[in-house]
Amino acid sequence: MTEAEETVKAAPDVAALEQEGEIAADYVEGLLDIADLDGDIDMDVEGDRAMVSVVGLKGGDLVGPSGEVLEALQELTRLAVHRQTGERSRLMLDVAGYRERRRAELTKIGTAAAEDVKATGEPKALQPMTPFERKVVHDAVATVGLRSESEGEEPRRFVVILPV
Structure with a gap:
């Protein structure tokens, strides 16, 4: 394999990552609606993973002690993405800037x-x-x-x- 082919192969599939972000955003938005919480969803692709952030949310209920609730929500969101795409997701979920x-x-x-x-x-x-x-x-x-x-x-x- 040439160096150019390796570079192309190693490059992330931005369209697939954007699709992951869309699926995750829809899932998280549904959770917010069920919980009657107001928050906006931001999506981005950073490096080789989709990033979904809930912003404008007051309180730390979706983060929990030491980020435990956030970790659980991230895993549920990854499962929702996997269910729709059939691919393992490395999606990163953030709530109210906790991860940053x-x-x-x-x-x-x-x-x-x-x-x-x-x-x-x-x-x-x-x-x-x-x-x-x-x-x-x-x-x-x-x-x-x-x-x-x-x-x-x-x-x-x-x-x-x-x-x-």
């Missing part, structure tokens, strides 16, 4: 922990996290120039930051 705020917080945590590991030369294990949270921390650690691994079993899976 959490991403910023986790980036700081990952960067600080990586700096500690650089200074001490000792590996450091973090608290258990969701797959989304671990990905953010892995990215932050890589930016500092260190390596990290996920260990343990869900739902207690955690990141370990390793020295050089």
Whole structure:
């Protein structure tokens, strides 16, 4: 396979991702109607995944403690997309900007922990996290120039930051 063919093959199918977003938005809008909640739906494609956000929603009922309700809603939404497309979805659901705020917080945590590991030369294990949270921390650690691994079993899976 030529390099050009590999690039084309690796490029995300934007039309399929937009379709995922449309299906997910319809599903989430239906849930909001059932729950009698007012909120607007924003859709986007970022990289290789569809992004659906509920904005203008007051209160954290759809986020829950530590994002647990949001995680469950995301899984239900992914299942709804899968049911219609027959394809596994990597869709990301956000409510009231929770994921963006959490991403910023986790980036700081990952960067600080990586700096500690650089200074001490000792590996450091973090608290258990969701797959989304671990990905953010892995990215932050890589930016500092260190390596990290996920260990343990869900739902207690955690990141370990390793020295050089």
